[in-house]
Amino acid sequence: MRGMMDKTVVVTGGTGGIGFVAAQRLAAAGAKLILVGRDPQRGAAAVERIPGAQFHAADLGLMSEVRRLAAELAALPRLDVLILNAGAIFARREVTAEGLERTFALNHMHYFLLANLLLDTLKRSAPARVVLVASEAHRRARLDFDDLQCARRYGAWRAYKRSKLCNILLARELARRLHGTGVTANAVHPGFVATDFGARNPSFFSVPLALAKRLIAIAPEAGARPLVNLAAAPGLDSVSGRYFDRGLESRPSPAAQDDAAARRLWEESARIAGL
Numbered sequence: 001m002r003g004m005m006d007k008t009v010v011v012t013g014g015t016g017g018i019g020f021v022a023a024q025r026l027a028a029a030g031a032k033l034i035l036v037g038r039d040p041q042r043g044a045a046a047v048e049r050i051p052g053a054q055f056h057a058a059d060l061g062l063m064s065e066v067r068r069l070a071a072e073l074a075a076l077p078r079l080d081v082l083i084l085n086a087g088a089i090f091a092r093r094e095v096t097a098e099g100l101e102r103t104f105a106l107n108h109m110h111y112f113l114l115a116n117l118l119l120d121t122l123k124r125s126a127p128a129r130v131v132l133v134a135s136e137a138h139r140r141a142r143l144d145f146d147d148l149q150c151a152r153r154y155g156a157w158r159a160y161k162r163s164k165l166c167n168i169l170l171a172r173e174l175a176r177r178l179h180g181t182g183v184t185a186n187a188v189h190p191g192f193v194a195t196d197f198g199a200r201n202p203s204f205f206s207v208p209l210a211l212a213k214r215l216i217a218i219a220p221e222a223g224a225r226p227l228v229n230l231a232a233a234p235g236l237d238s239v240s241g242r243y244f245d246r247g248l249e250s251r252p253s254p255a256a257q258d259d260a261a262a263r264r265l266w267e268e269s270a271r272i273a274g275l
């Protein structure tokens with residue numbers, strides 16, 4: 001690990017799963033951790049297990065909450081690593097109070113808006129890193145700019161795969177826009193990991209997923225390792241816009257290498273967020 005002593009690291013979805021274990025590892029290396037999650041009880045339990053960590057409560061599926069969180073984090077003197085990790089899958093199509101489909105709102109818009117609102121802090125702290133937790137699930141996805149939020153045809157995996165494709169396109173576009181600033185952005189697939197992912201769904205959806213996890217998933221400790229690596233490995237200060245499948249750099253799908261789509265997604269997201 002590069003020197004993480006006194007580095008400030010924000011982890012969204014840091015109260016459970018992969019994010020929590022990554023936070024533990026980075027704290028053990030000397031970093032100051034700021035964990036973000038929805039549930040104050042889980043937040044309190046998490047900071048109790050990570051010395052010096054702070055918790056900020058926010059429902060990241062709502063842009064108003066992302067803005068409130070960013071305003072709270074604006075007080076940070078520096079931000080060395082932003083790990084965009086909170087994500088979920090929803091068996092049925094649901095719409096947030098702000099009118100966005102929930103997968104798109106949580107898995108993509110929170111990454112887009114929080115990164116944008118913290119860009120100045122990151123630039124001021126350069127060399128700094130943005131780590132976007134994506135997934136190999138992106139491989140069969142295509143973006144449909146006429147129906148980004150799956151209003152015409154919803155499927156849980158369809159919406160999820162698209163959101164993970166958005167994560168890789170966002171890492172690419174962030175890297176392009178941040179070129180020369182000393183801030184990098186990379187996307188990572190953690191592996192198929194035995195966490196609570198997908199558990200908060202009706203049993204027709206959650207039970208088969210739980211079974212698959214029991215049979216073939218890796219432990220959260222192994223799933224967190226690639227995040228920690230991207231956040232802290234020395235020698236990555238000038239590596240940006242790339243995709244890593246667990247520990248190794250990998251070529252994402254052709255759709256995830258489409259720079260025109262990355263720009264268009266940025267513009268559309270900015271319009272939705274009112275930036």
Ligand SMILES: NC(=O)c1ccc[n+]([C@@H]2O[C@H](COP(=O)([O-])OP(=O)(O)OC[C@H]3O[C@@H](n4cnc5c(N)ncnc54)[C@H](OP(=O)(O)O)[C@@H]3O)[C@@H](O)[C@H]2O)c1
Nearest residue numbers: 013015016017018038039059060086087192193195196197
């Ligand atoms: N597990 C896998 O096999 C796998 C594979 C590929 C990619 N990923 C990606 O890895 C990331 C982390 O997933 P995980 O497996 O660690 O899932 P997890 O165990 O369900 O943890 C998700 C974390 O996100 C937080 N979260 C969920 N909804 C939130 C919301 N609306 N607002 C704020 N925080 C929220 C949760 O905290 P609270 O519920 O307390 O708010 C928790 O801390 C996701 O982006 C997922 O797509 C996972």
